Amino acid sequence: MGKFPGNKLKGKEKYQHLYHYTSFDSFVRIWCTQSLKLGVIAGVNDIQERYKPIMISNMHQIPLGKAFHEIRQSYKQLSFTMDFDSYMKGSMSPMMWGYYADKSNGVCIELDYSKLKFPKNAIKGPIKYVKYLKRNIDLPTDLSTIQDIRKFLKRNAKEIFLTKQSSWAGENEYRVVCSDLDFLDIKGAISAVYLTSYDSLECKMVEHLLAQTEIPVKFLHYNSSPTGKFAIPILTDTQSYREQLEAAASNPDNALLKIDRQAEAHLRTHQNDESASLLKSKYKL
Numbered sequence: 001m002g003k004f005p006g007n008k009l010k011g012k013e014k015y016q017h018l019y020h021y022t023s024f025d026s027f028v029r030i031w032c033t034q035s036l037k038l039g040v041i042a043g044v045n046d047i048q049e050r051y052k053p054i055m056i057s058n059m060h061q062i063p064l065g066k067a068f069h070e071i072r073q074s075y076k077q078l079s080f081t082m083d084f085d086s087y088m089k090g091s092m093s094p095m096m097w098g099y100y101a102d103k104s105n106g107v108c109i110e111l112d113y114s115k116l117k118f119p120k121n122a123i124k125g126p127i128k129y130v131k132y133l134k135r136n137i138d139l140p141t142d143l144s145t146i147q148d149i150r151k152f153l154k155r156n157a158k159e160i161f162l163t164k165q166s167s168w169a170g171e172n173e174y175r176v177v178c179s180d181l182d183f184l185d186i187k188g189a190i191s192a193v194y195l196t197s198y199d200s201l202e203c204k205m206v207e208h209l210l211a212q213t214e215i216p217v218k219f220l221h222y223n224s225s226p227t228g229k230f231a232i233p234i235l236t237d238t239q240s241y242r243e244q245l246e247a248a249a250s251n252p253d254n255a256l257l258k259i260d261r262q263a264e265a266h267l268r269t270h271q272n273d274e275s276a277s278l279l280k281s282k283y284k285l
Helices: 011-015 024-033 059-073 094-100 146-155 157-161 166-171 201-209 238-249 255-270
Strands: 017-022 035-037 076-081 107-112 123-126 128-130 163-165 173-178 183-185 190-195 217-224 231-237
Touching: 017 024, 017 094, 024 035, 024 107, 024 201, 059 146, 094 166, 123 157, 128 166, 146 157, 157 163, 157 173, 163 166, 190 201, 201 217, 201 238, 217 238, 231 238, 238 255
Parallel strands: 128 163, 190 217
Antiparallel strands: 017 076, 017 107, 035 183, 076 173, 107 190, 123 173, 217 231
């Protein structure tokens, strides 16, 4: 996984892999169809993106303004997370797990960017985060037709579709926007699947779905830093980790397991007496 802390990534290094957070149920549909559904702009969770006010110079442009809103709303979009640095993968964000993966009970899909099949007319790229967004989109006075509006949208795509207020910067988003695409084909592009548990039913079902592939299934957890002062996120193979724990639990010579069971028994013996000491000085090994 590399050395912690990681080094800063530049340019395309940030999105050699892209990450899509979702619920377990949605993952099953994604896996079965090998596609990701683009969402309508009106359904996004950013109130500054749902509707963008425009500024017109005269009343003659009012119909043009209405057409602008309708055409912009016809675009659909798909959001991914990029790698944060050379160590922090896009699948390691607690915030993204909480917001977009069913409160951390869902799945994060890793995709190989080079294997994704984007339409030629797709607007795509990393989101630019700015402290303040412009209040209005100024429509030039030389626009008069629907064709003019479509050209204006393409010329100003980065500002209109790929710019967000900086309070969203933690999403580290890469976005795909298209007016004539409902599903993005991801066949052959999934390079890993992540969860936050190694023994949940969802985890075992993901392993079953991917059993005939070489796609790794891993889970996010934390180890202590070398100094012991903070937690470092790590990704570990779910099945190997589970088998390792099961082997340790069935080992009659496992001293840690004996200590844990005796400590549990000591707690249960005294849990109804709040004045009793829970300190246990001796263990039988």
